[in-house]
Amino acid sequence: MKKKIGALFVGALGSISTTVIAGAFAKKLGLMEESYLTTDNDQTLKALNLVPIEDIVFGGWDIVKKDLYTAALEHKVVKEKILEATKNKLQEVVVLAGAATNDGGIIDSFRENAIEAPSRRAITTALINDIEKFKSRHGLDHVIVVNLSSTDKFIQVQGVPEYQSIENFESGLDQDSSRITFGMLYAYAAIMTKSPYVNFTPSVTVDIPALMDLMNQKGVVVAGKDGKTGQTLYKTVIAPMLKARSLKLTGWYSVNILGNKDGEVLNSPENLKTKIETKTGVLSEIMGYDNFDHQVKINYYKPRGDAKEAWDNIDFCGWLGEEMSMKINWVGKDSILAAPLILDLIRLTDFFYQKGEKGVLTQLACYFKSPYNFTNHDFFVQWGTLTDHVSQQYLQQGSAYV
Ligand SMILES: NC(=O)c1ccc[n+]([C@@H]2O[C@H](COP(=O)([O-])OP(=O)(O)OC[C@H]3O[C@@H](n4cnc5c(N)ncnc54)[C@H](O)[C@@H]3O)[C@@H](O)[C@H]2O)c1
Missing domain, CATH: 3.30.360.10 (Dihydrodipicolinate Reductase; domain 2)
Known part of the structure; x- marks a missing residue:
């Protein structure tokens, strides 16, 4: 039986997120004449029978407070005609209070709706709870957490003890270390709930030794980082x-x-x-x-x-x-170019996870500016890596995956 999956967006009220969700609802209502997803149009990827985008349940977190329809209207990306047709469904999407770390930067300046918790440890407990509740409320087999939040401040990874081992990271959470960023909190919660994690932003999140080790220990898949759109x-x-x-x-x-x-x-x-x-x-x-x-x-x-x-x-x-x-x-x-990539990433990440793959999904490098564990930046080498991987692992002699 096909599994039921959900997607939780970090930055759910942002421009990309609202464009993705409005598009998926428009498809469900038959308002999308043509699909711009590579997973629909490329014959190799199409043969995988990936989850239909109409079946994905959406939710997420944000630090601003409004409904998803209002946020989408304000971004002025999706045509009003489509937003009016999908208004009720957009308003039903639950957007939870986000994880904020009060660092006094530009992102902090527009914070209106943050998880009230005394420490980073308590914030991760709340995020884990959010993921589990979302799964049980919608009867989902698993969710994919996609980071679509604002780009965080630049940080150096080398030499920071909290980033180097799981033990140090865990004690950093307990001690509320300011070096643990909000993006790392979401990545940690995703891994702890065995949810695949995709980082579409350039921020350092899962790409620290502590979280990569945790990912391997828990057998989760991750992909990133920074979408390659323009x-x-x-x-x-x-x-x-x-x-x-x-x-x-x-x-x-x-x-x-x-x-x-x-x-x-x-x-x-x-x-x-x-x-x-x-x-x-x-x-x-x-x-x-x-x-x-x-x-x-x-x-x-x-x-x-x-x-x-x-x-x-x-x-x-x-x-x-x-x-x-x-x-x-x-x-x-920007968001029109990014939206189909997010849906391609959700569908492919879900597929590879369900097939039992583990660790960094290097075959998804073509979607990213700075792909984890993949040094070749040539787009067509990256694209060939994905289609070869799919053909060799999952398709037999041109026949469709069953
Ligand atoms: N559009 C593109 O082509 C493209 C390409 C590559 C990468 N990206 C990256 O994708 C990200 C999203 O882009 P966008 O255009 O949707 O940006 P956006 O500013 O419209 O949306 C970001 C959202 O994240 C929210 N946010 C900030 N901190 C948060 C937190 N701690 N928890 C939860 N939510 C939080 C913001 O309130 C906002 O709603 C950015 O980091 C951007 O650099 C975009």
Whole structure:
């Protein structure tokens, strides 16, 4: 019998989350003419008979307080016609008080609805309770926890005792160590309830030795990090082409403007640093050298809302050292690009988990800017890794998975 699954979003009232949930409800009402999911359109992935998106039960946490319909209206991403048609269902989605750590940063400044608890240990107890209650209320076999919350401040992992072992992390929870971030609390709760965990944000969460060890101990699967939706997506397609033609990269200047809440948070230098880290790592690995100038700028420009615009100037040399360049102007919609990826990730993560896979799902690297335990950034190598994995492990001679 097919298992019943749910998805709990950290940052459930955010732009991506509301776009995902409104889209899934629109599909259920027959309002979606075409699916933009790779899991629906690629023949290999389609053969897996993944959970229909209409059957996923949604919920989550946030630190702002409003209903999901109002939040979606405010984000101005999903067309009002669709929001009106799905209004009742959107209003029924339960969004619980989030885990906040009172760190005084930009995210803290918009906190309205946080779990009232005396310590980080007590917050994780509340989160574990939330997950178990959600499962039993909806009769779910398991839930997938997806981190879609604001990008957290930059942190160094090396040398911090709480991050290095399960024992240290546990005692950090007991002692309410300020070095344990809110993202780590959700990742810990997911692992402790044996819920697969996906980190779509650039924040450091499960990617510390303590939580990776705990994940292995509990036999949970995880995937991350930082969704590859726009500029880094095409960067990791174009750079392999330059490399394959032996064109020598001398510089890549990338600039972005965006005006949504994500952009507002990234306007804070300590949060921006987390994002820049995941965006800048890709080119030197693909090219095999790093003596070129790679600059990435992200500017908050409110009039744009979710309609992010990116410009790239790529300088390269060819035969006899001749200098040439390429210009790209990408006009994307951040949450519209991200939403189908979230549903693909939920469906595939659920499938691999049900098949008994454990640990980091490296085959999902193509969805991320900075994939855990996967060093090759070439998009088509990553995509081939996923389809090869599926074909070799689960499909026999072109026949569908049963
Ligand atoms: N849209 C894209 O293309 C894309 C690509 C890659 C990564 N991301 C990342 O995805 C994340 C979400 O993006 P978005 O555009 O939906 O952002 P958003 O600002 O619209 O939503 C984030 C939500 O997280 C909530 N939040 C903050 N702290 C929380 C906490 N402690 N607990 C629970 N909720 C909390 C906020 O209140 C907000 O509702 C960001 O980190 C962004 O950098 C986005």
